[in-house]
Amino acid sequence: MRNGAPLPEAVDEVHLYEQVTSELSKLIETGTLRPGERVPSVRKLSVRRRISLSTVMQAYRVLESRGLIEARPRSGYYVRARRWTPPPEPEMTPTDFGSTKLNVGELIMQICKDNQHPSLVRLGATCTNNSHHPTPELHRSLAAMARRCVRDPLKSDSLSGTAAIRTQIARRALDSGCVLSPSEIIATTGATESVHLSLRAVTKPGDTVAIESPTYFGILQLIETLGLRALELPTHPRDGVSLEALEYALEHHDIKACLFVLNFNNPLGSCLPDENKARLVELLAAREIPLIENDLYGDLAFDAVRPRTAKSFDRQGGVLLCDSFNKSLSCGYRVGWVAPGRFQARIETIKFTTTEVSASLPQLALADFLANGGYDAHLRRLRRFFAEQVQRMTEAVTRLFPVSTKVTRPRGGQVLWVELPAHIDSMEVYRQAIQERIAIAPGQIFSAKRKFRNYLRLNCGNPWTAEIEQAMKRLGAIIGELDERGRNGPGFRTSALAQPKPGCSARFNVPI
Numbered sequence: 379m380r381n382g383a384p385l386p387e388a389v390d391e392v393h394l395y396e397q398v399t400s401e402l403s404k405l406i407e408t409g410t411l412r413p414g415e416r417v418p419s420v421r422k423l424s425v426r427r428r429i430s431l432s433t434v435m436q437a438y439r440v441l442e443s444r445g446l447i448e449a450r451p452r453s454g455y456y457v458r459a460r461r462w463t464p465p466p467e468p469e470m471t472p473t474d475f476g477s478t479k480l481n482v483g484e485l486i487m488q489i490c491k492d493n494q495h496p497s498l499v500r501l502g503a504t505c506t507n508n509s510h511h512p513t514p515e516l517h518r519s520l521a522a523m524a525r526r527c528v529r530d531p532l533k534s535d536s537l538s539g540t541a542a543i544r545t546q547i548a549r550r551a552l553d554s555g556c557v558l559s560p561s562e563i564i565a566t567t568g569a570t571e572s573v574h575l576s577l578r579a580v581t582k583p584g585d586t587v588a589i590e591s592p593t594y595f596g597i598l599q600l601i602e603t604l605g606l607r608a609l610e611l612p613t614h615p616r617d618g619v620s621l622e623a624l625e626y627a628l629e630h631h632d633i634k635a636c637l638f639v640l641n642f643n644n645p646l647g648s649c650l651p652d653e654n655k656a657r658l659v660e661l662l663a664a665r666e667i668p669l670i671e672n673d674l675y676g677d678l679a680f681d682a683v684r685p686r687t688a689k690s691f692d693r694q695g696g697v698l699l700c701d702s703f704n705k706s707l708s709c710g711y712r713v714g715w716v717a718p719g720r721f722q723a724r725i726e727t728i729k730f731t732t733t734e735v736s737a738s739l740p741q742l743a744l745a746d747f748l749a750n751g752g753y754d755a756h757l758r759r760l761r762r763f764f765a766e767q768v769q770r771m772t773e774a775v776t777r778l779f780p781v782s783t784k785v786t787r788p789r790g791g792q793v794l795w796v797e798l799p800a801h802i803d804s805m806e807v808y809r810q811a812i813q814e815r816i817a818i819a820p821g822q823i824f825s826a827k828r829k830f831r832n833y834l835r836l837n838c839g840n841p842w843t844a845e846i847e848q849a850m851k852r853l854g855a856i857i858g859e860l861d862e863r864g865r866n867g868p869g870f871r872t873s874a875l876a877q878p879k880p881g882c883s884a885r886f887n888v889p890i
């Protein structure tokens with residue numbers, strides 16, 4: 379029996395159920411229908427496609443037997459959460475104790491400029507499209523503050539920024555274990571300015587700064603432009619910088635400052651356990667070496683409780699805590715801050731001689747938003763969103779990249795650090811991808827010594843779309859071709875690669 383108008387005689391039921399099976403499989407594989415989502419009801423599909431209920435049922439039974447959908451009592455059919463094994467994680471980055479002058483700034487600028495093109499699918503840059511931020515609410519606060527200050531010259535009430543934003547920052551600092559008063563905080567124009575001021579306050583050209591390896595390329599640019607040297611420390615993808623390596627480096631090198639992103643480091647996603655933060659602060663305090671702590675991603679923990687900052691263990695004022703709301707609230711307002719501890723007077727002078735004081739209207743707008751609630755609820759949503767996007771991107775890498783690819787498993791933040799087979803040069807991937815209007819961040823720009831040749835960083839901060847799925851497929855194909863070429867080239871060891879199970883995709887346990 380058929381619903382609706384009869385089908386032409388030539389179209390047989392076997393063909394129809396296979397067609398439905400294949401179409402739905404495709405929708406599930408491409409992520410159009412996602413795990414946990416309901417598939418169209420048997421009745422609806424039968425009416426819509428003008429096929430019998432039993433044909434739809436047959437297709438659904440096949441999909442069920444393949445593990446793609448599941449029946450829930452009195453509720454219908456749903457896409458099943460796929461059982462898949464995430465790829466292995468990269469290992470601790472190698473030890474290599476030599477400080478170096480930097481020469482990566484030009485390459486970084488070129489890649490940042492390439493990334494500006496509006497037609498690109500940006501899989502590398504961490505600036506998100508703001509769709510998951512409370513932008514309309516912030517703009518309302520901005521308009522309200524502008525109206526309130528209509529006859530006011532909009533000058534800050536202090537050289538350290540508006541009291542309103544510094545009070546809100548001090549209140550929020552409690553969440554990371556810090557007891558700060560508003561007078562200990564200087565508002566800046568983003569974390570980049572905070573780190574810049576801090577580096578200038580505690581070093582002079584030629585000094586050596588210890589950093590994590592890999593580290594955010596903007597930090598490398600700052601070190602380079604200030605004429606400093608960098609010493610890259612081995613860093614574990616989960617537990618962060620090696621304190622043993624740091625101790626060794628402190629004994630053998632004249633390190634003038636440490637500059638670390640301890641919570642959800644970009645690009646590794648690593649997080650130094652809180653007890654190690656206490657040890658780190660102690661270690662540096664004993665030698666009177668300042669720690670510049672960049673906590674830009676601390677609020678973006680996937681767990682309910684965010685990790686502490688090293689600053690929260692600081693009793694001697696040796697930690698300069700740098701942060702901004704650019705990742706957690708809005709990258710356009712560019713409100714950041716630094717709590718410089720005992721270097722406050724120095725930072726105030728440098729700030730005064732560069733930008734004097736940061737623009738007050740964005741600070742007032744953010745302070746208004748923070749004071750009126752909503753930030754905590756927004757953070758909860760944002761953390762969930764980033765956790766889901768990281769999961770989706772990991773799934774895509776698992777599905778589409780060569781089987782020996784390794785990926786980090788961050789517990790916060792918005793990026794993945796991907797280790798490709800050793801013979802793949804991520805600059806070559808970058809060049810080929812950009813031809814196809816896909817931008818990635820190649821591994822070399824995260825190292826003072828241009829290490830990480832076969833690594834790349836992926837941004838997971840934007841909602842998953844068909845365009846991103848398509849771009850990931852193309853990227854997977856480019857990497858796959860380079861992998862194939864490399865494997866057939868001289869000197870390749872077959873044992874280096876694991877082989878997928880017959881009939882299975884690279885790492886999914888279920889056949890596809």
Ligand SMILES: Cc1ncc(COP(=O)(O)O)c(C=O)c1O
Nearest residue numbers: 504568569570594639644702704
């Ligand atoms: C570790 C780190 N620090 C600083 C920045 C830049 O921060 P802001 O936009 O607040 O200047 C970024 C941006 O990606 C980052 O990842």
